[in-house]
Structure formats: structure tokens, C-alpha cells
Amino acid sequence: MTVRLAADGTLSLLGLCGVEDAEVLQHHLLAAPESTVEWSGCQHLHTAILQVLLIAKPRLRGVPSNPFLRSHVEPLLARKPK
Amino acid sequence: MDELLQQFLIESRELVDQATDDLLALEKAPNDAERFDNAFRAFHTLKGGAGIVEFTAMADAMHGAEDVLTAARKASAPMSTQDISNCLMCLDQVVEWLDAIQSTGVVPVGASAAAVIARLARPTTGPPAGAPPADVTDVWVQGLMTAHRNAAAQAQTAIRYRPDSRSFFRQEDPLARIGALPGLLALDVGPRDSWPMLEELDPFSCNVVVTALLAISAGDALAALGSEAHHCDVATLRTHTGASMDHSLSKQAHEVLEAQLSLLAGIGERQAPSLIASAGTVAANVLRHIGKIADADRMAATAAHCVAAHDLAGLQQAIRAALGGAPPAPAAPPEPAQARRDEGGAQTLRVDAARIDALVRLTGELIVAKNAIGHSVRLAETEGAALAATLKSRHAALERLVGELQRSVVAMRVLPLRVALQRFPRLIREMSVDLEKPATLVLEGEDTEADKAIVEVLVEPLVHVLRNAMDHGVETAAVRAAAGKPGTATIRIRAFRAGEHVTLEVVDDGGGIDVSRVREVANERKVAPEETLASMSDAEVIDLIFAPGFSTATTVTELSGRGVGMDAVRTAVKRLGGHVTATSVAGQGTTVRFTLPFSVMMTRVMTVEAGGQQFGIPLDAVIETIRVPRSSVFRIGAAQAIVFRDKTIPLVRLSQALGAGSRDDSDDASPVVITKVDGDFGALQVDRIGERMEIMLEPLDGLLGGLPGIAGSTLLGDGSVLLVLDVAELLR
Numbered sequence: 161m162t163v164r165l166a167a168d169g170t171l172s173l174l175g176l177c178g179v180e181d182a183e184v185l186q187h188h189l190l191a192a193p194e195s196t197v198e199w200s201g202c203q204h205l206h207t208a209i210l211q212v213l214l215i216a217k218p219r220l221r222g223v224p225s226n227p228f229l230r231s232h233v234e235p236l237l238a239r240k241p242k
Numbered sequence: 243m244d245e246l247l248q249q250f251l252i253e254s255r256e257l258v259d260q261a262t263d264d265l266l267a268l269e270k271a272p273n274d275a276e277r278f279d280n281a282f283r284a285f286h287t288l289k290g291g292a293g294i295v296e297f298t299a300m301a302d303a304m305h306g307a308e309d310v311l312t313a314a315r316k317a318s319a320p321m322s323t324q325d326i327s328n329c330l331m332c333l334d335q336v337v338e339w340l341d342a343i344q345s346t347g348v349v350p351v352g353a354s355a356a357a358v359i360a361r362l363a364r365p366t367t368g369p370p371a372g373a374p375p376a377d378v379t380d381v382w383v384q385g386l387m388t389a390h391r392n393a394a395a396q397a398q399t400a401i402r403y404r405p406d407s408r409s410f411f412r413q414e415d416p417l418a419r420i421g422a423l424p425g426l427l428a429l430d431v432g433p434r435d436s437w438p439m440l441e442e443l444d445p446f447s448c449n450v451v452v453t454a455l456l457a458i459s460a461g462d463a464l465a466a467l468g469s470e471a472h473h474c475d476v477a478t479l480r481t482h483t484g485a486s487m488d489h490s491l492s493k494q495a496h497e498v499l500e501a502q503l504s505l506l507a508g509i510g511e512r513q514a515p516s517l518i519a520s521a522g523t524v525a526a527n528v529l530r531h532i533g534k535i536a537d538a539d540r541m542a543a544t545a546a547h548c549v550a551a552h553d554l555a556g557l558q559q560a561i562r563a564a565l566g567g568a569p570p571a572p573a574a575p576p577e578p579a580q581a582r583r584d585e586g587g588a589q590t591l592r593v594d595a596a597r598i599d600a601l602v603r604l605t606g607e608l609i610v611a612k613n614a615i616g617h618s619v620r621l622a623e624t625e626g627a628a629l630a631a632t633l634k635s636r637h638a639a640l641e642r643l644v645g646e647l648q649r650s651v652v653a654m655r656v657l658p659l660r661v662a663l664q665r666f667p668r669l670i671r672e673m674s675v676d677l678e679k680p681a682t683l684v685l686e687g688e689d690t691e692a693d694k695a696i697v698e699v700l701v702e703p704l705v706h707v708l709r710n711a712m713d714h715g716v717e718t719a720a721v722r723a724a725a726g727k728p729g730t731a732t733i734r735i736r737a738f739r740a741g742e743h744v745t746l747e748v749v750d751d752g753g754g755i756d757v758s759r760v761r762e763v764a765n766e767r768k769v770a771p772e773e774t775l776a777s778m779s780d781a782e783v784i785d786l787i788f789a790p791g792f793s794t795a796t797t798v799t800e801l802s803g804r805g806v807g808m809d810a811v812r813t814a815v816k817r818l819g820g821h822v823t824a825t826s827v828a829g830q831g832t833t834v835r836f837t838l839p840f841s842v843m844m845t846r847v848m849t850v851e852a853g854g855q856q857f858g859i860p861l862d863a864v865i866e867t868i869r870v871p872r873s874s875v876f877r878i879g880a881a882q883a884i885v886f887r888d889k890t891i892p893l894v895r896l897s898q899a900l901g902a903g904s905r906d907d908s909d910d911a912s913p914v915v916i917t918k919v920d921g922d923f924g925a926l927q928v929d930r931i932g933e934r935m936e937i938m939l940e941p942l943d944g945l946l947g948g949l950p951g952i953a954g955s956t957l958l959g960d961g962s963v964l965l966v967l968d969v970a971e972l973l974r
Contacts, residue, residue: 170624177446179410179415179446182445182446183446185445186440186443186445188438190440190441204418205417206410206417206418207405207409207410207416207448207450208410208445208446208448209363210417210431210450211443211445211448211449211450212440212443212445213444214433214437215432215437215438215440216440217437218657228421228426231419231493232428233429236429236430236431239525241691
């Protein structure tokens, strides 16, 4: 499980987030649309997850250490703040 | 390497050569519809062949080329030079694959058509041929460059990647693929179709379009995209690359030119003009592509000249000159594929069947010569014992040699039946699915050998018989279960050699032939009179399925297709000198047995009509056919003659010569066949010229054996007998 729901309602994306996590993330975000997504621990983000994030546009927290995510993906998600 | 793959290699190489020729001809004469069709057919056949050997990458590549041709046909515009080069490039790739198959014996694993397809697809999305490459009018390219101004300054290439919706199921992660591209400058991700609401999103369906700016060349980008390249549009950007291009060749252009040089080096003495032409075309296109229009035109002119003059060195020099201004590249290593092809090129030799036939005839003559020596030996025995001994040993040696020659010559035409049979398991599989009747095909004795003509001609009749077995013989699983049979039907093709014959049986374990139904249908379709039918035994009734006009098939299926019945099967087999029979046991299945001669010699004849009868004249004796008015025929003693090409040649009225009654009253010009046998011309006057056909000549024997002027006979498709004339004897 790389999508984790903390007690305070924060969703964390951890490690390698694969295609199978997209549905889990989608359900969490549907159940709690106001959730914040903490993704600084994310090392790989599958296109399927990106799709969910681009549609749901949750608040993001943190900056991943992976250079590709930081320099190329982060701007995509940051451009459309909710 | 298995037989199928070998056949595929031979055929594909021929098709590649043919397509290359046609494409090059199209370049010169863009409106030549016949060449266009030929090229299209070649690509289509290549695709089909690739499908049969399950070489998906090649099938995809050929499909891409077909698309290019189809687009040209739809636009009813001549193919652009760019299109032709792309198709040629596609063929080069095929040759590379074929070489790989030849050296490894298997279809290349992991071969990808992506790069080829991307290039083929480019003209529709990218810049048109001849236009500057930096045609960045595409909205997506402009949008991308506006959004990423800083990155755009360094970018050489823009790509738009539209993965299909099922990408995720193929373990494809589009974002990761783009992320892994070298020289990634900027990235955008948007929806392919507009974004759905979150609750309506299918998280496993890919709906993104990824656009990116890259600091690498379009070619490198396509290579890096690998198997996904065919989902990508690629645009070369002018802004960065323009300046350096004026003075030096890009790495890619350099590589392509180098490749042409090594291609030319590989053909060596063979000096195939098509290869020279293709190398020249590619070189000119490279120069045109990088904006050196004048150089390109010069190159094209040089190439045309070199093709005409078979001047290999001239073109090599021109390409080297073009490379001259380029940055020194590491010396191109000799192309390993090229070397391999040169070594393995002569493994199979395709020989015109006519030449083999000529060899066979020659062998026959040798045998006659040998027999003549035998006769001399007997003569010499009475004359002198010493001479007899020498002649005898010579005769023995000659006999051995001739025997060997005959065996090896006949063996040249022999193929294992597998060549014909190996496609059938697949056919049965497909029919089994289509008809929803589970069935498997078992081949037995597929190594049995037979004459090439037989093996090749057998395919169609067998398809027919198998189709019949699946359509009418084999029952559905439910019916089989009710009859206590295994659910899956078994169709067996059993082949074996019996003396001078090859027997092939198609045995199914289906319901058998419904004899009463055959009687009914035969009666309905007037295949046989009712009273005759009533007196026929079951076996005789079963034989009626081969009668003309009898076909229980109510629908014309795609495989048998032409609406012909089992009578076509029998005719085809008869023409080969064989026969076909069927036996059946109700509830247990049907057996169709083909009995065929081991060896068949085909002769080409022209049919003529004389005295109300048809005759065949061996085509190799025919020079031409002309019409001669009666006034041009003159008499020399008791005989008649005409003048043909300033020569007086004897004229024989065929109907008279054969004693078949004459039609001397005709005043109009009648057709005359000019023949040449052993250097002597002759003219045969006939009533009508018929058609050309290929027949199996059977010598006359028994009572008809001594008939003068007749070389032999053959059975025509309609069951009538055609007598083939011995022209030399007739004119003697």
C-alpha cells in the first residue's frame, strides 16, 4: 500500500506509486474531497495516479526528492490549484 | 530453419525486390497505375507472409506502408518522393529482418516496427516533402513552445505522445516513458478526450496526451521512444538547429549517408541498378531534408547518371563528397548484416521450372543415346570381341551416369508434402472457431515427398476437402456428445508413398456422408437419372459428390469462395494424373483418398481446332501464328508451301494430314501456326487457334501407341481428351 490515509485526513503517497494505487486514491479523494495530498515521499508516480490528481486537483503538500517529479510533474499539478 | 520460414524468406526477398523496382519506377513515372498496384500487392503479400510466420513487427510495418499507399490512392495524387523513400526505407528494414532470420533461423525477438511506422506516418502529420523541416505551424507545437519559452530556445524536437486507452494494461506508463527520454526540457500533460468527473473516471483507462520539448534530434527521440513511437507525432524545430545545419550535416544525416556508402560497398560487382538508384535517391533526400536543395538536385542527377552507366564508383564519390563538409565521424564499422547476407545468399536457388523440365528432357535423350550404344554393342559382338568389350564397359559407365543424372534431376522437383500441409492446422483452427465445432488436425507422413507440381496443386483441393469435412462432416460438440464421441473432432491427413504413387487421405471422425441425402440432392439437381440412382449402390452414390453440378453447400463460404464443388477437386487431381475417391461410414466419418503419381512433367501447349477436333501443339515448337490468304499458298509438286520471312516453308493442312476430313472450300484467310523443330520451319494450317495451357503429357500406349503424328494425350479440365501433336513427324 503506497497510498496511506493519516488520522488527520492527509493522504500520503509513498515510494513507488503504481497503477494499482490509482483506484485507491480515487476512492479516498471521492470520500474526502478536501483531503490534502502529501507526496514528498513519492519516488515514482504512475500516469494513472497523475490522471487522478489532475482531475481531483487536491491540495498538495511537500516536494518529492525525485528530480523528474520535482522539475516536471510538480509544475503540472501546481499550475491548477484548487 | 523450418520449411515455412525458409519459404517465407525466399518469397519475401523476391517481393522486396519487386516492390523496390516498382517504387523506383513510380518515382520516374508517378502515374503508372500498374506499377502502383504491383507495389501495393507486394506490400500486401509481405504483410500476409509476415502474419503467417507470426512476425508481428513486420506485419505492422507493412501495414504502415500500405496505409501510405492507400492514402496516395485516395488522394488520387502521385506518390511524393518522400513517400517513396519512406516505403523504400521500410523495405530496407524488412531486408535487415530477413537477414536476421536467415542467420538465426528464427523470427527476431523484440523486433519493433515503431521507428518505421513513425517515419511512414510522418508525412501526414509532419512537414511535407521538400518543405523546410522547421514547419512548426502545428497548434500543439506552438502551444508547447509558448508555454515553455526558456526550454523552447534549446529544443530541437517537439513530441506529442498519445498512448491508447489500454496502455496501462500493456504495462505501459506514458509519464515514465517520457520522463526517461534523454534531453527532456519541458513537459505538458492534458486529457486526450476532455477530463471526466472524478467519480466517472476509470482509473485503469489511459486518457492523457503528453507533449514534450527535447534537446535531441527527432530520429534519436523516435529511437528512444521504442515501441511506443507509433503513438507519437514528432516535429523538428527550426529555432535551434537551423544555424548549424548550413555548414555541417546533422549526425543523423551523416549516418544515413554513411549507410548508403556501406550499402554500395556491399553490392560490389553485382552492381544492381536498383540498389544504386535507391542509394542515390536516399542520399538526395537526405540533402534535401537538411535544406541543401542545390546539392540534392546535383546528387539526384549524379545518381540518375550512375544508374544509367552502372557507375557504382561515381555515386560513391558523390556521397563521399557530400560527407566531406561533415564533422569527421568514427569510421563506420562494416555492416555485419551485409556480410551475413553475402555469405548466405546462395543457400537456396530458385530455378525456373522450365529449365528443370529441359534438363529432364535432356536426360531422356541421354537414355536414348545409351540405348543406341547398347544396340552397337550387340552389333559389335558379331564383328569383333575386343571392340565389344570396350563398348560394353563404356555403355555400363554411361548407364550409371545417366541413371544418376535422372534421379538427381527428378529429385530437384521433389518437395516434402509438408510444404502444402503445414498451413492446414491453422486453417482448421480458424474454421473450428468460425463454425463453433471443436476440431484438431493431425498430420501423418508429412515428410512424404512428391513432385513440386503435385505439392503445389494439391493445396486448393485439400482446402476444399477440409472445408467440406468441417462444414458437413464434423458435428457440433453437443451432437458429438450425444453420439458418445469425444467433444473435439479429429481430422487426420495421412500421406504415404506406395510405389510410383503418393497417397493422401483426409480422414474425419464426423457424421459421415448421408447417403439418402446425396440421393435426394442428386435427383433434385438432375446429376443422374432417377432410375439409375435407384439401382446405384451406396458407394456409387457417394461417388456422386464428385459429379459436376452436385454441391450440397447452400452458402458460398469465404474459403471455398468460388462456388465450385467437389467436381473441381476431382478435375484438378485428374489433371495431375491422379484420382480421388471417398468412402464413408454413417456416424463414424468420411475418408477422402487422393492417389497421385509421384512425378509429373508439365508441358505447355497451344490448342488448335482442325477438322472439328481439338489438338495441342507443344508451345516450344511454335514460333508465331499468322493468317495466310489462300492466294498466298502455292504448290510445289504435290505439296503446298508459303513464304514466311523470305523463306519458302512447307504448309500442311492439319485436318488432311490427320485424315479428319477437309474444308478445302474456304476462301478466306485461315490461321497458320508457324513451327520450328530442330531448326526446320513448318506451317500448320488450322481452322481455329485455341488457348494456351499447361498439361501433363501422357504417352499413348496400347492400340494407339503407333499413331503417327501424335506425341501423346492429356485429359482436359472438362474430361475430354486432348491429343498433342508431334510436329516434327507431321511435317516430315
